Amino acid sequence: MPVELPERVRLRPARVPAGGILEGPRLLSRLHENAHSRPYEMFHVRPLGRVIGAEIEGVDLGRPLTPALRDELNRALLEWKVLFFRDQDIDSAQQRAFARNWGPLETNPFLPAGDSAEVVRFARGAGVPGFENIWHTDVTWRPAPALGSVLRLVEVPPLGGDTLWADMAAAYDNLPADVRERIDGRRAVHDFVPGFARFAGHDLLARLQDRFPPVEHPVVRVHPETGRRTLFVNQAFTTHITGLDRDESDRLLRLLFAQAHVPEYQVRFTWRPGSVAFWDNRATQHYAVNDYHPHVRVAERVAIAGDRPF
Template sequence: MTVTATGPSTVLREARVPGDGLYEGRRVLRRLPEGWQERPYARFEVVPQARTIGAEIRGVDLSRPLAPALREELNRALLEWKVLFFRAQHLTSAQQRDFARNWGELETNPLLAAGSSDDVVRFDKGAGAAPTYENVWHTDVTFRERPALGAVLQLREVPPFGGDTLWADMAAAYDNLPREVRDRIDGARAVHDFIPGFARFYGPERLLPHQDLFPPVEHPVVRTHPETGRRMLFVNTSFTTHITGMDRDESDRLLRFLFQQAHVPEYQVRWRWQAGDVAFWDNRATQHYAVGDYGSRRRVAERVAVAGDRPF
């Protein structure tokens, strides 16, 4: 077979990839809202864990009552870092609840197993445990009219490896959306429903009793943080079903693209748990993902959630 040699090409072939994907390139990584005055912390040490989200707090004993000044400084850290980590606290359930109450009333979740009281959710994972799955990017309880402000999670037992949790900064996700996408979703609303998320591991007989208690609700696709004024993407794979007033195929395509934004590593922080660690996150500003890589090994966590407000 004879091959005829030719000279170098003079026209670059088309560089085509499927649309609506995530691509490489520089990303805007802005931790604080515009105009926010950053100040030093006086009552504890802050150890950043990632560029825009996640900080370890050192020098605070969460088992003790919080003085008002300490509570206010911790709240500022929460707003600035979105998720705070505290090593080796080993709180009782009552102490965990007392800490969370500094941010408001506690909420209950009848769809999940309770711990020592109705407002403590207990995740006991291991061989023979009832299945629930949190290894998907989600924001807690957006199927409520007033989704949780935040949550306090403590790991009581950790597997020998695995079981990390990741959080994603949804303000950074919004900042980096293409302009044409932001123009489409600013002012849009989406429907949230508990059924899709919980139907992954519960049958109809478990879900039907709660169907009237938790009817579908609408929230803005882009939420404004009530304390910082920051704009944040507010849709998630577990509970957002469709964008109001949009053709279903178009809504599905746009939501798939928006759901992907939490997957960008530059917007994330990952925490490797030790027994007794506590994480406190701003549920208004983040999504999270519990990594399910520990098989039949046991992982026990307890979560207390703080009731929130109506998104706007």
């Protein structure tokens, strides 16, 4: 006799909140679909992640760059978005000289300066907590945010103090099609006040808010060198999406902010004495892990002036 199978058990209804981060395969493209990777001839590249982050071996940042070396490093920067250099015995002047190969340097009126107005000095330790532990893109409150930044650690804590970067082109590529349709062509407002109000004094913010009024940038910018579409909103400085009511804008921004948290889009770097990082601010967000107190962590950053996003 044929065996009678039990009736299929009916599952109870299941629903998760719409939006957010979904599980499953992701499209992990390091390059624009029309670009092709080529071998590097002047240094060795050691990838640290699938789409973002590579150590560069065989370059001395204390020596002037030849035009050919500068161009090959720029190609690596566009491909890997953040470059790491180990065992670099350089000072602040050499750091600035290296960064100037990509353009003039910015100053930042909100942050302490090092031995030059172009150097931002982050000195953190007991009694001086870090405030950079939020995913962000630097100075998007400017009409022309920075092209990139060069960071070196002057004092490395015995443990902790890593920095993470996220590839925001990969983040855009993996958004659902309906979300991409909602944000393509839209603009968002960026303002320094939300980011700096966490630690800057009221008088400084009030004095500078007329000098730096809120600005609008595309929610999705096109990288000026690679042509890739890149998600360009961040939790530190983006306040709302133009043309949407507050509730709808907040819901959509929460969804977009969450994309930087996906590990497949990230690289994490553990600092050692002599380490230097150089990242493309047009293509990434970053996060400084605040887990080293009461130990001291001292870093110096120079930022390269950028262009107006489109």
